[in-house]
């Protein structure tokens with residue numbers, strides 16, 4: 001077991017840190033997006049879902065609570081999957097979702113799913129088109145892709161991109177709405193809603209960060225104020241950085257249908 005020090009907290013990769021503090025690293029729109037997906041894709045107890053890049057399990061866990069659906073969810077980060085399993089035990093012990101570690105590019109299964117949840121995670125894959133193709137191979141004919149991708153409404157200044165990269169280790173989405181939608185062009189848009197993002201106040205961010213860090217300190221039995229403060233500081237830094245991008249970003253809530261005898265063509269206009 002790794003000795004937890006301030007240096008360790010500060011040097012972990014962003015994704016490891018998220019798993020370590022068991023951050024409910026949610027998709028754009030959080031519960032709001034899940035509720036729309038449920039209604040507009042008719043997600044119910046007969047649905048079999050697959051969540052890719054599930055982090056600490058938020059979308060699949062909460063959709064299973066909302067709808068009674070069953071299924072699977074994976075992430076490449078071992079720490080995040082461990083947290084997802086703990087979250088299921090603690091917050092949703094009756095749901096039937098299996099969490100496991102997997103690299104999306106290597107995912108193999110003979111099962112076919114009715115819904116594949118990708119949220120905003122495709123852009124965290126170095127080859128998003130390839131990952132989407134793998135998803136379609138595991139989708140039932142007539143099944144749905146549930147996505148909530150970010151796009152930008154106006155260019156993000158280079159200085160902010162550099163600052164973001166320092167905090168997250170990756171660059172944020174820089175594609176326009178039309179560029180993002182290109183990726184989904186073979187799928188039928190059953191439901192779509194475009195949303196703006198509102199910046200959170202410092203008080204709102206502090207409430208969220210305090211709650212999350214109080215929870216992890218309890219879960220991990222960390223009593224050192226120095227360590228808890230270091231985790232709080234890093235999480236606040238992450239959230240403030242995300243906040244700065246909000247005026248430039250929007251996101252779509254998408255329910256996309258895959259029909260074998262239509263894909264990859266389009267017989268309806270986009271209006």
Ligand SMILES: C[S@@+](CC[C@H](N)C(=O)[O-])C[C@H]1O[C@@H](n2cnc3c(N)ncnc32)[C@H](O)[C@@H]1O
Pocket residue numbers: 015025026027028052053054055056059074075076077080102103104105118119120121124125
């Ligand atoms: C920001 S989170 C996604 C959060 C949320 N599920 C959403 O929809 O926005 C991105 C996740 O992608 C995971 N990830 C990145 N590459 C991956 C891969 N090749 N296979 C599986 N998961 C991957 C990371 O570990 C991280 O947990």
